[in-house]
Amino acid sequence: MSFLRIENVSKVFPGARQGLFGRAEGFRALDDVSLSIPRGASFGLVGESGSGKTTLTRCILRLETLSAGKIWFDGTDLHQLPPQAMRRLRSRLQIVFQDPYASLDPRMTIHDIIAEPMVIHADTMPLSARQRTERVLELLLQVGLRSEHLFRYPHEFSGGQRQRIGIARALAAKPEFLILDEPTSALDVSVQADVLNLLHRLQDELGLTYFFISHDLGVVRYVCDDVAVIWRGKLVEQGPVERIFDSPQNDYTRMLLDAMPDPDPDLSPFRRAQTTGEIA
Amino acid sequence: MALLDIENLGLAMTSFEGETQILHGIDLTIERGEIWGMVGETGSGKSLTGLSVSRLIPSPPGRYTSGAIRFEGQDLLQADEPAMRRLRGRRIGMIFQDPTTNLNPAFRVGTQLVDVALHAGRADPSVLGLAPGASARALKAAAKARAVEMLDHVGITNPAERIRSYPHELSGGMKQRVLIAMAMIGKPDLLIADEPTTALDVSVQAQILRLMHALVHERDIGVLLITHNLGVVAQICTHVAVMFRGRILEKGPVRAVLKHPSHAYTKALLDAVPRAHTKRGELRGLGGIDMEAAE
C-alpha cells in the first residue's frame, strides 16, 4: 500500500498574456508524472535545475493546482479535500527547504520558529504555552542542538545548525511524511554528513516517510531506497537505488551518473588520458 | 623560477570586533601545467588566499602580516596598484564569485569582454596579435575579434550574435563560460578560479571542467582552483592543498593526498563524501572538530 501516490500528474504554467484574450503557449513543468511511496520508505527524486522538482513538491502541498492527474496521501485525494480538512492534514505532511539562510525568519527566536507549526496546528495539537516550550526543547535536543540555543536568533547559527532548526520546525507538528527539498545543497560536505545521519536517525526513531529531492546522486544513493530521475518534467526512469545506479537503462540517467565527479582520482577521465608522469 | 610562489603568507582582517589573523603562514608553489585544488570548509580562508594573489583585498580591512607572493619572481605584496592592474586580466586571469570579476548585468556581454581584451591589449599588444605602438583603432578591432574568438573557444555557439546578449539572457552554464572566456582573454600564465562550477548542474560542471582542463594543456598555464568539492579536485587537479582555519594542513600530488591522506582532517573530509558503497550510518561528519559557530 502506498502512503503517497502521484498519479499521472501534469502541471502547465500559463503563458504570458498576449493582447486582450490571447496567451502565449503554456509551459509544461510536469508531464504525466507517476510514482508511489510506501510508508516508512525514503524515496529520492533527482534531476537538474529547472526539471520540475520543486514544482512537484508544491503540487503535493497544494500550493499549485494540478493541470491533470491526482495525488493520494494515505488514501485521500489531496486536491479534492475542502480547505479546512487540508489544513488539518497539512500537519502530517511537512517540508524542509534547501536554503537554511532564507527559510528562517531572522526576527524570530529559535523557540518561536520551532513552536510556530504547533500554533498553526493548535486544533490537532492542543498544547499550553508551557507544553509547547517543552516540546521545542525536546525537538532541539533531538536534532542535536542545545537548550541554551532556545532564545537566540537565526543569524547566530552556522548553516548546518540552521538546517537542524529547519528540521526541528518541520517535525514540530509530528508529521508522518517529510518532503526534503535539497536539504543539504547549501552545506559543506562535513556538515552534510551530519545532517544526513541525523535524518537517518530521525527516520528510525519516528518512523517517518521521506520524499528526498536532490541533484546530488551520491547523497540520494546514501539516503534513499528508491529513486526517480526527472528530466524536463518527465520521469525517465525509476526503481531501487542499486538498480538505477548500477545498471541505468536510460541515456539521461547514464549521462547524470557519468557527469558526477567521483572523489577517487583514479576514476578521472582526464587523468586516464594524461601521461603517467604526474603519478610517478 | 616558479610561476607562483606563496611563502609564509599572513593576512589579518579588521572588523568591528578588531583585527583577526585569518591566514597563518600559507606556503604554496604552483608551476606551469599544474592545477592546484584548494579545498576546505566554508570560512577556512580559500577565497582570501586567492584574492591575495590578485591583490584584491582592500587595506583596510586587510593587512598582510608576513610573507611574500612571488609571481615569476616578482613579489606582488610589494607591487603598486598600477603594476597590479597591468597583471590582472593579462598575466593573471581570475574567476571570482564577487562583483569585481563577475558580469555586470547592465552591459552587454560583448562590451565587457571587449573591455577586458582592450585592457590586456594596452598592457601588451602582442596578446591581440599586434605590434607595439598599435593604433587605438587597431586595438579596438582586434579586441572585438578576440572577444568573439574566445566565446567560440569556450564553446558558445553563434558567438558573433551572443556578444550582443545581456547576462540575464544567458543560462548559468553559458555565463560561466563567458567568465572563463573573460579570464582567459589576456592569455594569462596563471588562472585563479574560485568555485567556478559550484552553482552549476553536474552535466554543465563536467563540460566546464573539460574546458578548463583543455585550456591548461593547450596553453601550459598554472591554475589555482578553489572548491569545496573533492570530486572536482579528484577529476581535474594535479595537486591539492587542504585548508583548515587559515592554514594548509596537507598538500601534494592529488593522488597521494586523496588516496593516502596523512592528516586526520583530510581523511575525515574524504570520509564525509557519500560514495557508491557507503552503507547507511557509515558516513562520518567531522564530529571531533567542532566548527559550528554560535558559542
Ligand SMILES: Nc1ncnc2c1ncn2[C@@H]1O[C@H](COP(=O)(O)OP(=O)(O)O)[C@@H](O)[C@H]1O
Ligand atoms: N509559477 C511559475 N510560472 C511559470 N513557470 C514556472 C513557475 N514555477 C516554476 N516554473 C518553471 O518550471 C520549471 C521547473 O521549475 P522547478 O520546479 O523550480 O525546478 P527544480 O526545482 O527542478 O529546479 C522551470 O523551468 C521554472 O522556470
Ligand SMILES: Nc1ncnc2c1ncn2[C@@H]1O[C@H](COP(=O)(O)OP(=O)(O)O)[C@@H](O)[C@H]1O
Ligand atoms: N571582509 C572581511 N572582514 C573580516 N573577516 C573576513 C572578511 N572576509 C572574510 N573574512 C573571514 O575570513 C575567513 C576566511 O574567509 P574566506 O576566505 O572567504 O573563506 P572560504 O573562501 O574558505 O569560505 C572567514 O572566517 C571570514 O569570516
Ligand SMILES: [Mg+2]
Ligand atoms: Mg528546486
Ligand SMILES: [Mg+2]
Ligand atoms: Mg570562498
